[in-house]
Amino acid sequence: METYFIEERDLQNLITGASFLGTGGGGDPYIGGLMLKRELEIVKKIEVVTGMKYSNSKSFVLGSAMMGAPIVMIEKIPNSSEAKKALEVYSKFTDNEVEYITPLEMGGVNSTIPLITSAKTGIPVVDGDGMGRAFPELQMTTFYFYGVQPSPIVIFDERGNVSIVQGIDGYWSEKIARIITVRYGGSAYIALYGTSLPTYLNTAVLGTLSLALEIGKLLNQMRLDDLLDLLKAIIMFKGKVVDVQRRVERGFSKGNVIIDGIENYSEKTMKIDFQNEFLVARINNDIVTTVPDLITVLDLFTLKPITTDRIKYGQKVMVIGIPSSGKLRTKEALRYVGPRAFGYDVDFIPLEERWKKVEN
Amino acid sequence: METYFIEERDLQNLITGASFLGTGGGGDPYIGGLMLKRELEIVKKIEVVTGMKYSNSKSFVLGSAMMGAPIVMIEKIPNSSEAKKALEVYSKFTDNEVEYITPLEMGGVNSTIPLITSAKTGIPVVDGDGMGRAFPELQMTTFYFYGVQPSPIVIFDERGNVSIVQGIDGYWSEKIARIITVRYGGSAYIALYGTSLPTYLNTAVLGTLSLALEIGKLLNQMRLDDLLDLLKAIIMFKGKVVDVQRRVERGFSKGNVIIDGIENYSEKTMKIDFQNEFLVARINNDIVTTVPDLITVLDLFTLKPITTDRIKYGQKVMVIGIPSSGKLRTKEALRYVGPRAFGYDVDFIPLEERWKKVEN
Known part of the structure; x- marks a missing residue:
């Protein structure tokens, strides 16, 4: 297990790399970049834990993301403190202390949301995600394919409305969380896919945050x-x-x-x-x-x-x-x-x- | 504080009285009656606590109801064990032991749902409700008018999907709970308006379960x-x-x-x-x-x-x-x-x- 830090100078590479892995979707990464820049001006650096292949620790990993139509996010730049609140509600609801934050998807705006949550909470981000790219629905993650439920899902909006969804499977969790997001006005912060670190390492696509940074660097250098x-x-x-x-x-x-x-x-x-x-x-x-x-x-x-x-x-x-x-x-x-x-x-x-x- | 018992022989009066107080709405009380009859065949009687005007106890009261279009309830007679599960999730989520169950409205199907929840859990029903009649929306209760929030609301469906809504006010709680119920397929069991017994007695319309029974008796006797x-x-x-x-x-x-x-x-x-x-x-x-x-x-x-x-x-x-x-x-x-x-x-x-x- 090693750690490195993401700083403001990495932002452009991260955004470009996330956009590349987004395969056309995942929302506008520039919005996420703008939000993250604001956080980095305060905290200066965000810790990323990388290189783990196996662990027998009892540490708890939680996914952090935004849900909803990218177009809504462009219209109202989100107040990122809700990402932290969603994590706190999750932690209290499940009685788990969150030790790592993970992205769900490496692509578009959801590559940066977990980093913002990390900046707001001081909890490090783990170098991996549940897709290795972007996909449109919550159940489309390697976590889910290999046995981890998205539920409970905490869904927070900028007004302070909170919902917690415990669907019977990934499809139902997706359907219910989606309609709540629509009712909120089109976008929401979510905390979901909580699991132990060993299970996370077995089910995640690992190394993708580093990969996004590397892709961004090569693209920005036209290599x-x-x-x-x-x-x-x-x-x-x-x-x-x-x-x-x-x-x-x-x-x-x-x-x-x-x-x-x-x-x-x-x-x-x-x-x-x-x-x-x-x-x-x-x-x-x-x-x-x-x-x-x-x-x-x-x-x-x-x-x-x-x-x-x-x-x-x-x-x-x-x-x-x-x-x-x-x-x-x-x-x-x-x-x-x-x-x-x-x-x-x-x-x-x-x-x-x-x-x-x-x-x- | 006195108690009395509702038995199968009271069913017809309850249904007629609830239908009268429903002022045309509240769903078909005969469906609720059918569900309650099934429960009474097992438990024989359900305890009602009445005559309380004031209390300084710390007992906790919780509302139990169905949400959704009455027409859907007619099409699929609900499996009433979900009412119990909603209460259990509420109890665990808020860390409250529920000592009394209250109806939200005295009218239509929601007059009988709390009795079914009582039959399933053994927790007595308190003689009162939040409307003294039926109204279409969750925030339209005397509980809410006098300071009790409907949230958290636990929303359970017959498949086992559970959602918990913590709206910022009664309107938002209603809107979010309503859309979840629609997504579930049109009807759901809900547990909500949890509060202390003293607050309940200050805010509820008291005596309405007894009133419904009395109205039903007089109507059935054509008096x-x-x-x-x-x-x-x-x-x-x-x-x-x-x-x-x-x-x-x-x-x-x-x-x-x-x-x-x-x-x-x-x-x-x-x-x-x-x-x-x-x-x-x-x-x-x-x-x-x-x-x-x-x-x-x-x-x-x-x-x-x-x-x-x-x-x-x-x-x-x-x-x-x-x-x-x-x-x-x-x-x-x-x-x-x-x-x-x-x-x-x-x-x-x-x-x-x-x-x-x-x-x-």
């Missing part, structure tokens, strides 16, 4: 080749966005993007479906990547990640495919985050296997 | 004059229902009933507006009664109370006006349950004063 090496990632496409279809369905932003190829990809067309995050990429109607593997769209020139909310006609982009964590590729995990979980009648085939075929 | 004497009630109208307008709005059953007068009331027309319960009665466009005073519609021949869900064209009815409890007629109470709280631009004038004018 694309090093980034591809680090992630075993593939440039899948380069082109110009020629159409974006977008609609809001059950609180999710759904749609697709059409990209006409340029350079080596001319004469080809890529279509990417999304539901908050990019889900499935096709070239000329052949699927080339699906969830849970990551599809990330970068600006062709600046290499800045582009979210599904902001992608638009005329942008020149590069589309990257990244193999997801092994913990997302098991039978247990694919039931919740494989293509079928999002309504596609296809099996998951790992990115690297699909691309052997594409390249032949 | 209308004795009933009017007991309640200082007035026969406001007799006639035939000639029109019913009904719509569902924000989960409430809203509408009005038109009644053409017969006997002494011929040549006159009564119109009654309702929102779950009857709210405002007019004769020839002049208001003759408003909330919080009670407007109850009886079948002209059987004297059985008719709910707003079941009133229909052609029924011959008698409309009774009953003065509400003094605790509903204060400035504090009228803010929440006076005619203005339901969108009418008129002041509350007590029934007995309005009728002095009508009779002159």
Whole structure:
């Protein structure tokens, strides 16, 4: 077990890396960055615990996140003291002293919320999360796939309303917490997925906070080749966005993007479906990547990640495919985050296997 | 402090009396009666504590009720063990031993739910409630008007989902609990309005369970004059229902009933507006009664109370006006349950004063 500290100088890398791993979703990381900057001006540094593979301690780990539509968060910058209050209510309700805070997802605004909670409480953040990317729903975490319930979930709003949800399973917990968030006005702070440190280490995707920082550093230094090496990632496409279809369905932003190829990809067309995050990429109607593997769209020139909310006609982009964590590729995990979980009648085939075929 | 027991032979009177005090709303008391009958077959009798005016004990009183659309309760007869579980979660969450159970409203299904909870737990029911009638929303109780918060509210469904709501005020508690109930599928068991016995006795409408039994007895024996004497009630109208307008709005059953007068009331027309319960009665466009005073519609021949869900064209009815409890007629109470709280631009004038004018 080692520790390091996140300081203000790391912010830009963290935001860029979280945005990359957000695969188009997870909310605007710049809002989270703004909130975190305010905290770092006070506390100067936030402790991250890393390098743990195994523990037999009885320490308790708790997830910290925001729930709700990213667009609402942009409209009203949240007062981050509610993240602390949610943790306190959780701790009192379950009679657990929280010793580590974990992100649920490494992507978008929820990469920074746990750091804010840490700044407010002095409790260190553990280097890992439950997705290794962003996903739209609470039950879509490796914690849940491997036996940890999201409940109890403490749901706090900026007025001071608190709800505690104890759903019978991950789906019910998600449904109830979601409707409460809607009633609150569209966004809420949540504390959830409390578990022991040994269970956490068995179920989490580890090292992802460090990974986000490293990705951010490489992208900000325009070191694309090093980034591809680090992630075993593939440039899948380069082109110009020629159409974006977008609609809001059950609180999710759904749609697709059409990209006409340029350079080596001319004469080809890529279509990417999304539901908050990019889900499935096709070239000329052949699927080339699906969830849970990551599809990330970068600006062709600046290499800045582009979210599904902001992608638009005329942008020149590069589309990257990244193999997801092994913990997302098991039978247990694919039931919740494989293509079928999002309504596609296809099996998951790992990115690297699909691309052997594409390249032949 | 005295106690008496409710047994199976009291059921019919309780149901009739609760239906009368429900003023057209509160859900179908026959469903509650059926559930209670099942419990009484096992426990034989349920203890009611009555006659308390003042106490300095530290005993804890907790409200027990169902929330949701009455129509849903009719479709799926609830498994009443959830009422007990809601109480247990409340007790553990607040670290209070519950010594008395109270109804929130004396009207419809919620008159019997606390008795079922008592049968399941052995905890006695206290003879009182928070309305002395039925109202559609959780904050519309004398408990709330005089300083007791509904929160925390434990909300249990038949699958085992549990939520705990701690709203910043009665309105927020109602809004959040309501949306959770909708997400559960339309009905839920709730435990709420926990308070000390002295505070309960200061804020509740006392004696209403006994009153419901007495009203039921008189009605079932067709002793209308004795009933009017007991309640200082007035026969406001007799006639035939000639029109019913009904719509569902924000989960409430809203509408009005038109009644053409017969006997002494011929040549006159009564119109009654309702929102779950009857709210405002007019004769020839002049208001003759408003909330919080009670407007109850009886079948002209059987004297059985008719709910707003079941009133229909052609029924011959008698409309009774009953003065509400003094605790509903204060400035504090009228803010929440006076005619203005339901969108009418008129002041509350007590029934007995309005009728002095009508009779002159």
